[in-house]
Amino acid sequence: MSFKIIDPPTIHESAKTYSHVQATKISPTCTLVTIAGQVGLDKKTGQIPSSVAEQIQVALQNLNECLKAVGATPANLINLTHYVVNLDPNDKSRSDLVVKFLDGHRPPGTLVGVSALAHPSLLYEVQATAIVHSG
Template sequence: MAEETKPQTLNPPTIPTPPPTYSQVSTTPLLPTSKLITLAGQVGLDPTTHTVPSDFDAQVRLSYQNILLALQAVHATPRDIIFVRHYIVKDTGRVGVKSEEELTEVWGRLWIEFMDKEGEGHRPPDTVVGVAALATAALAYECEVWAITHG
């Protein structure tokens, strides 16, 4: 198979550099003019200071900024997202809420704000997963997205 039909990976310089075990972004040609974009889970790690804020909402906002920058690196936008998976550490008290209204108020409002501003109000399917821990103890939230671009 020709190299241009194989998945290609990259680490955009605008987002945190990952460990050597993976790349932050993968693009896979689907058709001559379309590609599938998968991002590694983006976390609230500041790419310039290499620090994680202790505030949950600040981590979430930074995760979304890293998603935006990763998508921009491959000429995509949040409007191109086709699937989202949110991972939330259970002991943050941000998962296992009792109602949809509570879920939206707790962290979903930040996703809605992000998608309204950057994704033209697009609401792709998503899954929310409560987890015991993420890669480091400081992380409380991680967001993974898939996107497709045409043209």
């Protein structure tokens, strides 16, 4: 197996401890894509929006940029894990944003309530796995 590390130039820089994307060739025509947790850090502004809804939108845009870097779309996703700070199980507003992003695709996923993420301003993070077939 061979792999390629990708840090899309269209999203914020990754830290020294991780890369945004790893594409691992598992057969001549199949690539497993693992994507680090994407957050609501907007590369254009360098800011983290204050609302969870805005952070979700930016994080999903960043996830989409990671997918595009390997020639994939949300339809290639095979798993999602969502992390929400101070999760209110009764608040379903985030679901509408995710459903719109997935555009009818419904990969398995997990929603995890957490007390904090890597930066005090972060309220949401999404980690993903995808499969890309070629040829």
